[in-house]
Amino acid sequence: MKVLISGASVAGPVLAYWLNRYGVETTVVERTPALRHGLGGHAVDLFGHASDVVQKMGLWDEVTAARTMIDELTIERAGGRPVHVDLGRLYAGISDQHVEILRGELTRILSAATTPTEYLFGDSITALTDDGAGVDVTFERNAPRRFDLVIGADGMHSNVRRLAFGPEESVRRHLGGYLAVYSMPDVFALGSSMLIHQSVGRLVGLYSVRQTGQARAMFMVRTEAELEYDYRDKDQQKALLATEFRDYGWRVPQLLEQLEAAGDFYFDAIAQITLDTWQRGRIGLVGDAGYCPAPAVGGGTSLAVATAYILAGELATHGPAGLRTYEAEVRQMVDRSRKIGPKVMGSIIPRGPATLRLLPWAASVVPKLPTPIQRFIWSQNAVGKALGSTALPDYSALLSPRSPANPGR
Numbered sequence: 001m002k003v004l005i006s007g008a009s010v011a012g013p014v015l016a017y018w019l020n021r022y023g024v025e026t027t028v029v030e031r032t033p034a035l036r037h038g039l040g041g042h043a044v045d046l047f048g049h050a051s052d053v054v055q056k057m058g059l060w061d062e063v064t065a066a067r068t069m070i071d072e073l074t075i076e077r078a079g080g081r082p083v084h085v086d087l088g089r090l091y092a093g094i095s096d097q098h099v100e101i102l103r104g105e106l107t108r109i110l111s112a113a114t115t116p117t118e119y120l121f122g123d124s125i126t127a128l129t130d131d132g133a134g135v136d137v138t139f140e141r142n143a144p145r146r147f148d149l150v151i152g153a154d155g156m157h158s159n160v161r162r163l164a165f166g167p168e169e170s171v172r173r174h175l176g177g178y179l180a181v182y183s184m185p186d187v188f189a190l191g192s193s194m195l196i197h198q199s200v201g202r203l204v205g206l207y208s209v210r211q212t213g214q215a216r217a218m219f220m221v222r223t224e225a226e227l228e229y230d231y232r233d234k235d236q237q238k239a240l241l242a243t244e245f246r247d248y249g250w251r252v253p254q255l256l257e258q259l260e261a262a263g264d265f266y267f268d269a270i271a272q273i274t275l276d277t278w279q280r281g282r283i284g285l286v287g288d289a290g291y292c293p294a295p296a297v298g299g300g301t302s303l304a305v306a307t308a309y310i311l312a313g314e315l316a317t318h319g320p321a322g323l324r325t326y327e328a329e330v331r332q333m334v335d336r337s338r339k340i341g342p343k344v345m346g347s348i349i350p351r352g353p354a355t356l357r358l359l360p361w362a363a364s365v366v367p368k369l370p371t372p373i374q375r376f377i378w379s380q381n382a383v384g385k386a387l388g389s390t391a392l393p394d395y396s397a398l399l400s401p402r403s404p405a406n407p408g409r
Ligand SMILES: Cc1cc2nc3c(=O)[nH]c(=O)nc-3n(C[C@H](O)[C@H](O)[C@H](O)COP(=O)(O)OP(=O)(O)OC[C@H]3O[C@@H](n4cnc5c(N)ncnc54)[C@H](O)[C@@H]3O)c2cc1C
Pocket: 006, 007, 008, 009, 010, 011, 012, 029, 030, 031, 032, 036, 042, 043, 044, 045, 046, 103, 123, 124, 125, 153, 154, 155, 156, 157, 158, 159, 179, 180, 181, 266, 286, 287, 288, 289, 294, 295, 296, 297, 298, 299, 300, 301, 302, 304
């Protein structure tokens, strides 16, 4: 079987890795000219099943060595005392297996393990024709090719989804907010700490990146209506952000001073993908492309890792029909993950004065509880429940003895 995967970030490399291990031929097409690895971008989390998958890949030590190592969080709000949280203690209470890592670092580690996958960088699919026996694919740059299956692992604004399932607008649910992130000099000498400042309808965060000595500024704002802007025009988006936070106070003026120079500026809606089927003939979707639970508030990275592992196992077990069994296997995880974002939005970007007190209160109380109680609270929490709602299948019997891919991993 020859599988084409669109997207080389999280879901794409995990899928390629496991297909390689099952003896399936994989090609990955990635729009960017090289891997989007590195130390820019944002921090993401691995929890539960996703950590198990990374362990099965033999990459856990590498991933934990590359973790952010942010160990202290201070939450501030106007009129309230700052709350200091020992994150090491908080995460240890949640799970032995949580790790926070820059998304680019995770991509670097995952992709390096995908030999002998073929990568087509700086390219994108332009058309997909599924004739029932295979898929004819045309690209912007490479010559047309035929594959047995095509999988979209190309994120929230998936190209494969648009080509095979229809326009994004009909399957996007706005959760009522926007998110911006950019790198800047660590003007506040944050060390290994993260600062958050909340007000009604807005949040500003700041954390350091130990590997670069830089800091990352993060802004969230609640807006019930969708904003009108050009998603390609970064200057326009920067201007929108500056206008929204001009009068915020706190450390924001120093953050906005760095905005113009920010080369890795990210701005997007906090939105979900609500598509309810992730396979159409020989074309499938995985990770954010199929069911983005919303950036930064939905646990999307762990969902992408766990579901890519399941997709590979189902395809290796059933061939193309594995797209249908995969869909059935991950449905509960996806459905539950979709409930996380709207809930987290409520506490992270406070709706009113009462919710403004919620996060500092929870962050200060939970780490002081005995570990078994913290773990119980976590198990009742939406993220823990979503990921744990389906047992992680064991596909080890499928591992190809002749698999050329990292046999020891
Ligand atoms: C600011 C921010 C903060 C976040 N914080 C967290 C967090 O704290 N915890 C967490 O778990 N998750 C977080 N997330 C979400 C997390 O990043 C995603 O859920 C995760 O990266 C999904 O992985 P993916 O591989 O499915 O998609 P993506 O990581 O979006 O990767 C898609 C890949 O496809 C490529 N691509 C796009 N279009 C094409 C095309 N036409 N052709 C070929 N390739 C294409 C892209 O370049 C990219 O490499 C955050 C997201 C953002 C934006």
